[in-house]
Amino acid sequence: MYDDKELERIRTGKENWEKTTLGKALSRFPERKPVFTSISGMPVERLYTPLDTADLDYEKDLGYPGQYPFTRGVQPTMYRGRFWTMRQYAGFGNARESNARYRYLLEQGQTGLSVAFDLPTQAGYDSDHPLSMGEVGKVGVAIDSLDDMKILFDGIPLDKVTTSMTINAPATVLLAMYLAIAEEQGVSFDKVGGTVQNDILKEIICRGQYIFPPKPSMRLTVDLIDYCFKNVPRWNTISISGYHIREAGSTAAQEMAFTIANGIAYVKACVDRGLAVDSFAPRLSFFFNAFTNVLEEVAKFRAGRRVWARILKERFGASNPRSMMMRYHVQTGGVTLTAQQPLNNIVRVALQAYAAALGGCQSLHTNSFDEALCLPTQEAVTVALRTQQIVAEESGATDTIDPLAGSYFVEAMTDKIEAEIEEYIQKIDAMGGTLAAIEQGYIQKEIQDSAYRFQKEIESGERVYVGINKYTMEEPEPTNLLKVDMKVGEIEAAKLKKLRAERDQTRWKAALDKLREVSLSDENVMPAVIDAVKARATIGEICDVWRDVFGEYRPKEFV
């Protein structure tokens, strides 16, 4: 961005500064440590100048908001038009309790819903399955059948609210239930908007909520994408997630790199199915983490947008700009929260939300300060929502687009992260793609090594974590923690018993038989799944058909 003469002048100026002013200062006051690194371990220099961004080509590398390569953001006006969607992930106990929390959040100014399901639902088991013991309603809401889903969305108009559902292996089943409810509310499918996570690869890599082997899992993923493209055009068919990769211990660059590598695998699977890239790619969305190191996060988001746009354009030949946009949800970093001095977490979340805003997210979940202790209480959830409202309304970060662009440091960091992402993608390509890299344990090992390195830094005191290895103090026992009633499991089991006795047995059996037949063929499973949930087949019964047809996934453990 500078001509050679100008750069030469700066180089000389910097050298002079190093010899004189800086040199004198360093001889009297040495710096705090010999090497500075970001939380991801990326080296950070003392000072960045135009010399560090000399190779930047403004038009080509940065461009303009809403235009390729989208480094500066995916929308032309960004938050000057409207703020990101404020979407708090919530759900616990039974459908009735969660419905009350959703209505509360909507009354408080939240603009979209985000459903947390309990682990049995995510793993495709009914509430009365032996593996569900102790888990029902714990980390999210328990959904067994369409009847539960009806209660969950009672009084919530599906044409006015968009809903994000964190559901992966059984994503088709929950989407089918959601569509069945829309139909009952008289809302046509083209007016229904929302997201299913539907990202099985990161479940296998690090989140653990898989059911079926990778190949049939990918088939279900593509079935859903294909069905929505044709029938539910406003639905985000997948949320390709780096969030959990980061939570599992990866660095910022690894989070972006492995997520993009997974994204490539999904695009490829759809293209292999015969779908045109510009038909489905505009509905792909992403989900990332935000840690407390604001500038590194901003650089990560900017680099990610640029790399994804290039890949869609150059590798997959997309021509619709919407296909090239990396649109994403952000959740602040759960793993950054401390059980010690929990109120400090409010500050961490505020910085992370600020990073998400400066980085250009499309929707945001801010964590509650008590989440290292328990599921969030209503008070903590309210503070979390207010935190992002303060970032949006008071911080000024939303008044101009991509405000950190042109910072020598942020641009240099963006380039560095971009280079690291590309290096990883080349490596994974050379291994034969993400599935092969997972199979070899490569991605899992890279993440675990980073987690290990971080832990060692904390324990040696090399990296300071407030309240953990510095500024610690004696604290009273925390009070006012949310507890889920252990009885939820029994109540759900009783409900299931009643449902199984009262449903139309002929219709139920015919629907499951049809599902089996379709699953054995190449036909899209979605219509059969919709019929099955309407016939009151439970999530466990539907997944049992697939466990039988597809088999179950048993991962190799890489420790």
Place this chain on the structure above:
Amino acid sequence: MTEDRKIKIIVAKPGLDGHDRGAKLLARIFAEAGMEVVYTGLRQTPEMIVETALQEDADVVGLSSLSGVHMYFFPRVVELLREKGLDDVLVVGGGIIPKEDIPELKKAGVAEIFGPGTPTAEIVAFIKNNVRTRD
């Protein structure tokens, strides 16, 4: 504990919880501390964990849970170990576990609970100081 036999520890993830960062990290730390480690992977029932402990002749069972099911799973593992006559196997746990649950877990026979932010050296030291002694 004789010098030639390493402490053998089962690191287990009971239930459907998929958060295994802590479990995998500790598996590595325990191995570095000279222990012999068996990591079970995810989705273990109490029966499966106890079976592994029996098969492996384990000295220690370490349970990790972040999904709020510790009050069901941890006491059940201790109970089953006792049924199999493995009363001297040390059971420890960690994860997101409210402090108010700890007295009940200890009463049920869990030797110690390590919450988020515990230095790993502390966990290693506790195990070394409390593991059964063998002839």
